[in-house]
Amino acid sequence: MRIDVLTLFPEVMQPYVTASILGRAQAVGAVEIHTHQLRDYTRDPHRKVDDRPFGGGPGMVLSCQPVCDAVEAIEAMDNRKALRVLFTPQGPRFTQATAGRFASCERLFFICGHYEGYDERIIDLLQPEEVSLGDFIMTGGEIAALAVIDSVVRLLPGALGNAEATDNESFQNGRLEYPQYTRPREFRGRSVPDVLLNGNHADIEAWRRSQSEQRTQQRRPDLLDQNNYAAQRIA
Numbered sequence: 001m002r003i004d005v006l007t008l009f010p011e012v013m014q015p016y017v018t019a020s021i022l023g024r025a026q027a028v029g030a031v032e033i034h035t036h037q038l039r040d041y042t043r044d045p046h047r048k049v050d051d052r053p054f055g056g057g058p059g060m061v062l063s064c065q066p067v068c069d070a071v072e073a074i075e076a077m078d079n080r081k082a083l084r085v086l087f088t089p090q091g092p093r094f095t096q097a098t099a100g101r102f103a104s105c106e107r108l109f110f111i112c113g114h115y116e117g118y119d120e121r122i123i124d125l126l127q128p129e130e131v132s133l134g135d136f137i138m139t140g141g142e143i144a145a146l147a148v149i150d151s152v153v154r155l156l157p158g159a160l161g162n163a164e165a166t167d168n169e170s171f172q173n174g175r176l177e178y179p180q181y182t183r184p185r186e187f188r189g190r191s192v193p194d195v196l197l198n199g200n201h202a203d204i205e206a207w208r209r210s211q212s213e214q215r216t217q218q219r220r221p222d223l224l225d226q227n228n229y230a231a232q233r234i235a
């Protein structure tokens with residue numbers, strides 16, 4: 001997979017995408033991540049990429065020319081067709097299901113906004129998929145891009161070691177993961193559940209399944225509703 005990120009702050013993104021699992025995923029060839037400075041694509045002599053909003057109001061709006069020219073020029077750097085993704089608090093919320101869908105793409109192109117957002121014609125012309133990280137406002141799209149890249153790349157074959165499988169994780173099957181324990185067996189009077197110590201894999205599996213159901217019911221019943229709704233639609 002190839003990931004391109006268009007941003008005003010590539011230097012903010014570089015340390016994260018070269019560290020830990022993202023760094024290792026790039027080293028083993030599971031993904032290549034390229035960050036691009038939006039200002040490199042402006043035709044403005046002062047490297048401006050934004051302007052005041054028509055109709056008045058506070059803040060600045062990202063202009064059409066640098067963003068549209070950058071997307072076209074960067075896309076031409078590789079033959080693979082990119083899914084364009086634009087970060088905005090106004091888009092549908094990013095979920096694990098979105099991460100799974102993105103992980104099956106051969107190329108992703110992330111566009112990070114800043115200031116008050118984008119000239120609306122950027123969205124009309126580029127027709128990106130709009131994605132929000134949640135119902136809150138950040139200063140720019142960089143943290144959203146890093147969160148999405150991280151969750152997508154760990155799903156790619158070869159990105160994680162065998163010890164770090166994604167199958168049973170929260171949201172993967174519409175459930176929250178069961179509780180986990182490690183040594184010591186007792187800490188400050190609290191013991192690890194006996195079932196995890198008896199070596200009976202069928203019992204452990206059954207306990208984990210039931211814990212996972214209970215947790216989801218208690219903490220995120222909306223996940224169960226969503227799954228029932230999806231199952232009804234398929235039936």
Ligand SMILES: C[S@@+](CC[C@H](N)C(=O)[O-])C[C@H]1O[C@@H](n2cnc3c(N)ncnc32)[C@H](O)[C@@H]1O
Nearest residue numbers: 087088089113116117132133137138139140141
């Ligand atoms: C200050 S925000 C602009 C908010 C915009 N004026 C509005 O009210 O919808 C600047 C940029 O940060 C990014 N951003 C902020 N919050 C976000 C969120 N919850 N999800 C994804 N991107 C976000 C987007 O790229 C956005 O264009």
